């Protein structure tokens with residue numbers, strides 16, 4: 279299991295035990311029922327049965343577990359690097375999201391104190407509307423008080439087209455959807471690429487319904503797939519959707535990659551979300567983030583601090599005029 283390898287090599291200053299990491303990763307409900315470790319975070323919130331347009335595409339940051347936050351203080355110099363490179367105000371609210379290969383370093387702007395509490399979480403090193411000098415606490419405040427429309431102007435910069443996915447992910451998604459159709463599922467894709475500006479729009483408009491400004495959609499590595507008519511109040515739709523989500527977790531692309539869902543096939547806050555993780559996207563430990571901060575903050579650095587998306591600009595540019603500037607390409 280990846281987490282074992284990751285934590286085995288860690289230095290004493292960031293010493294999390296394997297047991298702690300595992301506890302952080304697997305919902306107590308899942309373990310109590312003997313359900314195998316989840317592929318995604320344990321998002322066990324029930325979504326509204328009828329989702330208004332686009333809210334189904336919101337990436338959740340709500341888990342019914344309390345994260346295992348970093349318990350050992352890190353050196354002041356490292357904390358300073360994390361603040362300047364990644365907007366981390368308080369390293370004691372950092373944690374690794376789960377124990378799967380796709381687990382990444384996340385940051386909560388408030389400490390979660392009970393399993394059912396809602397907190398805002400961010401993928402460390404992901405692109406967003408955060409300015410380089412802003413902390414997550416600051417950008418969050420800015421977005422929450424802003425009028426949502428300032429982030430998107432007129433047309434909504436979101437895509438439903440597979441052509442807007444990361445070119446490496448697109449053929450995998452096409453193969454998966456083709457195979458899903460052959461397996462008898464009826465579905466439609468409601469979102470693929472979503473810009474950081476759109477993510478900010480959703481958080482600003484959501485007023486507490488959205489809990490992150492960072493998303494795999496902004497990297498073209500996620501798509502939202504709605505089954506049948508999308509109304510899980512309908513028994514058949516719900517049954518079909520659970521079957522589809524189970525199918526996705528077992529599916530392998532022709533080249534052996536796995537998609538992941540959030541939550542369990544039958545319990546999730548965000549049912550449509552399906553993503554293709556990448557080991558090159560996101561940090562897997564605090565040490566990795568510190569190392570990257572040292573590199574990207576050095577004078578004349580060749581490496582940007584945030585992970586840069588690999589997107590087909592010709593496909594997303596018409597939707598997101600600002601994307602060129604935001605992605606740095």
Ligand SMILES: [Zn+2]
Pocket residue numbers: 334335336337495500501502550551552
């Ligand atoms: Zn999604």
